[in-house]
Amino acid sequence: MFRENGARYLALGLLVAIGLYFGLYTGGGVTRYESQCPSTKTHRPAAFESHKHVLDRILHDPDFRNESVTKLQKAIQIRTEVHDDDTELVEDDFEYWSKFDKFEEYLNSTFPLFYSHVTLHKVNYHGLVYIWQGSNQNLKPLLLMAHQDTVPVSEDSLSQWEHDPFAGYYDGTNLHGRGIADCKDQLVGLFESAEELIKTGFAPKRTIIYSFGFDEEVMGNRNKNAKWIEQQYGADSIYAVVDEGGVNLDTIEGVKMSVPGTAEKGYVDLKVIIETPGGHSSIPPPHTSIGMMGEMIVAIENLDIPTYFTPANPAYWEYVCVAEHSPQITPKAKKSILNSRFDKASNKDARKYIDIDLHKGFVVKSTQALDIVFGGVKANALPEYVELTINVRIAMEETVEIVSRRILGAVEPVAEKYGLGLTFRLNGDEKILDPKSQGHCLVNVVSLLEPAPVTPINDEEWDIFAGTIKHVYEDLVAPNQTLVVAPGIGSGNTDTKWYWNLTRHIYRYRPGQLPGVYSKEHGVNEFIPVDSHLHLIAFFYEYILSVDEAEDTTEFSSPLFQIEN
Template identity: 30%
Template sequence: MVIKRILLVGALCWMPFSVAQTEEPPEAVEHLAQAIRIPTVSFQDQTQIDSQAFRDFRQFMQNTYPEVFSQLQVKSIAEHSVLLTWKGRDSSLKPVLFDAHYDVVPIERGTESEWSHPPFAGIIDEGYLWGRGALDDKVTVITTLEAIAELLKSGFQPERTLVFSFAHDEEIGGEQGATNIARYLKDRYGSLEFMVGEGGVVLSDNPFVPELPVAMVGLAEKTYVTLTLSAKGEGGHSSTPVDDNAIVRLAKAVTVLHENPFDPNLAPPVTDMLATLGEHVGGVQGFLMRNQWLSSPLLTWTMSRDRVSNALVRSTTAVTMFNAGIKENVISQKAEAKVNFRLLPGVSPEALIEDVKDIIDDPAITVTSGHWIPGPPVSDADGVGFQRVASAIQKVLPSAVVTPSMLTATTDTAHYVGLTKNIYRFHPYTLPMEDVGKVHGTDERIAIDSVETAVDLSVELIKQAAF
């Protein structure tokens, strides 16, 4: 479906090739392989986290990039996060922040054998580097450090101060890393000119303009909220069933939520993305994408009917956990479910809770929520930050179509809202569409030449931000 393909546009122009196993990999690739071999896994249950791995990774960065850690100011945040400051010539200019993270998600238990290569072995094979973190997000950490080292060797000096954060707990919400990094930067600088965080990428084989790479720069991301739904009922022996069954009541509630999605809404920055891509698409399809004053209802309806593009036009509902019962012949007196929502920009968690209660329409169901971080506002596509990122991409990939986009997942950028409204999400690496689903999945991998292009992009991003 056409609109399904809109969502899939999101990584960098790339053609795979095979590297002979006897050939030495580029230095950046070898450094990334070494980084992957350090299992800096963030578990939701933080008692499972191996703190030594995080200390090892910090030591690895210092040993591998001694010139970076000796020439830039180094600050430890919450023990494991690292903040590097490259002081600029002109202190009157607001700093720019480049944000990345080196923690990774766990491997789902029971799927280890499905990997082509062990997920923490950092194997280079068939033109790829394989392993957890190859895409999310150690590649950004390593290519950023490679770029800084290259620029230092060349004698480059930024006009404005540049700050580089390498957080350690993004995958579990950033409550220690990004929260404290943002607090430190607020106290030191007050505000930032803009920041570049993780999110958008560049895709080579998009269906609209397959002959051109399409670079997605995220202007916004959805807000992550999980609600807990609870029900209580009469318990007892299963041989004498009860009418007020907590599990049945809760099952009805989550079923109603599942079957009654929120109304779709086509809004920025998705409208900006469609309009930009529409400039390169001919025929009726391109006309509809460019002329949304006429086609908005049709585009919204079409996108909402597809599982993938639906996430771009709707606050989504996903029932993810259900907990009830202690024994097969005992009727449980209570049941609990977790429902995860990803809210469109502008939709508040408070409004979500009220809508959920209205949809369920059962006062016996208790709806509670934990702590959430409000999603950042939509950044300015005409702002200086977007223009600098676009210029960097076009210098390295002159044929690329640079377009605004929206990230349907969440990142650490929400922690930095108090520092700047100009937050741009862009990974410097390259992917074909078939590998987009490998982020957080089995066989996470990155092409060798994608790493090299990512270093070039990181160099240019830093240079563009530095004046």
């Protein structure tokens, strides 16, 4: 009897072990999982104790706070708005672009200590590249970024602003004004952190480069800073790049998180254009070109856009961390996310949970926005020309061609239905439907950017960067809080798109208390909590110290001596 029961228990044990194995790796429904969330340990510079009093002053001293507010206010009061129809060449309108001369004069007069320790190179007139030379030319430089320009303030919206958008109103807690959240606070904070380091006698071993463009809000085509830096230092010559972006101190399913961007979605603008013969509106055809375009619009908006949840997307790791740390996520959602790499059904459920339940579909799929449509010139004349502009942000798992052909696939049946010719223009013209006398349709890709290369998260560069975030927010800002730092995906695009050749390590991150959408960046009543700005200064102060202590894993020899000042 004992042998028989023992055999049964042994068989049962084997079945349980097999069940646990397949439950973990194929989605069988277990509740214990091997950790997948990238672990980040707190990192602080070895020199922390000798700098602790400075960090305390940055974060808590009322005089420092008020001085910092004054610097920010002056930055806001210099208007640096840019518009989509600005001249492509600075030379075409020097007077218009001269506002950036005024802004640079403000920087020079406000931060004389910084200017006395760096060399400024102006690129394409208004791009600012500052070189803070390090003592060890064998270390790759660190590159820190922001942009000088802001989106405009519409005259029609002025009545909705609680405070003058260019006054820099400070209510004792928050600072208000156009560009304060995007991203003059980051630009000014970089100067402030550098000056605080200089005051301590700090002299970097690793060269630090500061690069500030002046047209980021209008695609950045005038930004030649990256090309200039690559000409001086070469490809793959930069230790890391840090620019605006990311989400800091957000709470997802009860988990306090910081989510710096380690990639960005791609970008494409398409125009769908219909041209028809026209005529007098008293003798109309059954459907005008506007009616045809309307049907195409419906077809495009009804497209079934696929979702993805794969490690190719940094957001995968973000939600794995949520699943592992959340005290309130449902068991089903937790299981789906943590089993999603090994089980198709779990992956489908995870995508549905993020897309539908959390309303975060933009992180797991390409998105499309129909932004501009116009056509027709007169009430009694049939429209001869109708144009639709679509903006698509491309998921990491897709490409410009995939998303463009998906829209083409929605347009083609409508064009065929109404007897239109159809041409697709991406890499040259591709004839889809032969030209017809009834009219013609063109699907034209007018600007494009493939998804960004993904920054690694399994190396020392990430450990120092993410670990510094944890130290600043767990030990300095709010002792004893737990913060999960995870990589994320940028849904928009930043000036980092010009810097891909310089390094694999690009971090899109702005320290602070609120995600940008809550600070109303680009919108009416844009503001930041001033505490956020102080956090930003403290972060860059510490990060520079830590990076300066790091050794490079690959050899590098700086050619900086070749640069003519």
